[in-house]
Amino acid sequence: MLNYHQHIKPAFLAIALLFTFSVGRGQSAPSANPQHRFEEANLLFNQSKYTEAARAYQALLDEGHTQKALYFNAGNAWYKAGKPGLAVYNYEKALELSPNDAAVKHNLDLVNQKVNGFVEELPLVFFQQWWLQLQHLHKANGWAIGAVVLFWLLIAGIIMNVYTPGWRNHFVKWGTYVLGALCALYLLMAVDTYLSANNHQTGIVMNANIKAKTAPDENSRDAFEVGEGMKVHITDATADFCKIELADGKSGWISCSYIKRL
Numbered sequence: 001m002l003n004y005h006q007h008i009k010p011a012f013l014a015i016a017l018l019f020t021f022s023v024g025r026g027q028s029a030p031s032a033n034p035q036h037r038f039e040e041a042n043l044l045f046n047q048s049k050y051t052e053a054a055r056a057y058q059a060l061l062d063e064g065h066t067q068k069a070l071y072f073n074a075g076n077a078w079y080k081a082g083k084p085g086l087a088v089y090n091y092e093k094a095l096e097l098s099p100n101d102a103a104v105k106h107n108l109d110l111v112n113q114k115v116n117g118f119v120e121e122l123p124l125v126f127f128q129q130w131w132l133q134l135q136h137l138h139k140a141n142g143w144a145i146g147a148v149v150l151f152w153l154l155i156a157g158i159i160m161n162v163y164t165p166g167w168r169n170h171f172v173k174w175g176t177y178v179l180g181a182l183c184a185l186y187l188l189m190a191v192d193t194y195l196s197a198n199n200h201q202t203g204i205v206m207n208a209n210i211k212a213k214t215a216p217d218e219n220s221r222d223a224f225e226v227g228e229g230m231k232v233h234i235t236d237a238t239a240d241f242c243k244i245e246l247a248d249g250k251s252g253w254i255s256c257s258y259i260k261r262l
Contacts, residue, residue: 002110003103004045004076034065041073050080061090068097072104079111084229085206087111089260092204092231096262099132116208116227119247135193143190150183203259205230212252216241223252232259 041056054077061070075090091108095101112118138146157176164172208228213220216238226232226244235251236243242256 002076002079003107034060034063038070041077045073045077045080048080050077053077054081054083054086066093066097068094068101068104071097072101072107075104075107075111079107084111084115085204085260088115088229088231089204089206089262092262097136099136111229115229117225118227118230119250121231121247134189135196138189138193140190140194140197143186143193147183147186147190150179150186154179154183200261201234203232203234203261205232205254205258206260207258210254210258212244212250212254213241214252216243216253220253224250226252226254226258234259234261 037056037060041053041060044050044053044056054074057070057074057077061074071090071094075087075094078084078090079087088108088111091104091111094104095108098104112120154176157172157179161169161172161176205226205228210226211222212224212226214223215221230246232244232246234242235245237256240255240257241253242259243251243253244259245251
């Protein structure tokens with residue numbers, strides 16, 4: 001059974017939405033309170049007006065309010081509105097923010113079962129899961145700020161190591177080693193998190209019954225069929241066509257306009 005949207009604490013969401021709006025829009029004021037609009041979208045969903053609810057959630061997302069609850073609710077609404085491509089897209093975006101959310105994973109699995117030709121991706125091994133969890137401790141800016149702070153602490157530690165006499169020097173030396181290792185880790189995570197956030201080489205197919213071609217040409221031979229909602233990896237592109245690869249290794253060309261990049 002599909003896990004439907006949950007009402008998270010209104011005060012928290014209101015603060016989060018308003019903060020996101022102030023960051024994304026600077027001085028301009030919203031036309032309506034984001035929390036109120038979120039509740040209106042929930043009401044539309046509960047009234048089985050799924051398309052209207054989905055559009056209301058999507059309007060908030062398009063304005064820059066990128067909370068997990070919004071992506072999750074939008075995914076639920078698009079699914080009930082019969083739009084599996086947009087449902088999968090929003091669930092995937094929710095998982096980017098909260099990779100271990102059981103409700104999002106459950107709903108995504110349900111939608112994927114109805115995607116024509118769905119190919120399940122190989123599960124991540126344990127160290128890949130750990131690395132993914134580590135990535136989500138901070139955003140790229142947070143890792144970068146931590147790296148800068150640790151760098152200056154490292155410099156201070158090196159200076160203290162030079163001028164600290166006797167037995168205390170042993171502790172300062174080991175403290176400097178720890179700071180150096182943490183600084184390197186934070187710098188590595190800052191780069192990796194930034195690259196992950198700006199990697200748009202995966203996407204969701206938004207159209208049904210698409211024929212992937214063997215070449216970037218509509219007149220070329222059909223390779224296989226791609227269903228709406230299928231997650232694809234983009235390995236190459238021309239002005240109009242994208243070369244996609246599925247989880248089972250199949251590759252072909254489809255129009256880039258059919259893909260909504262994550």
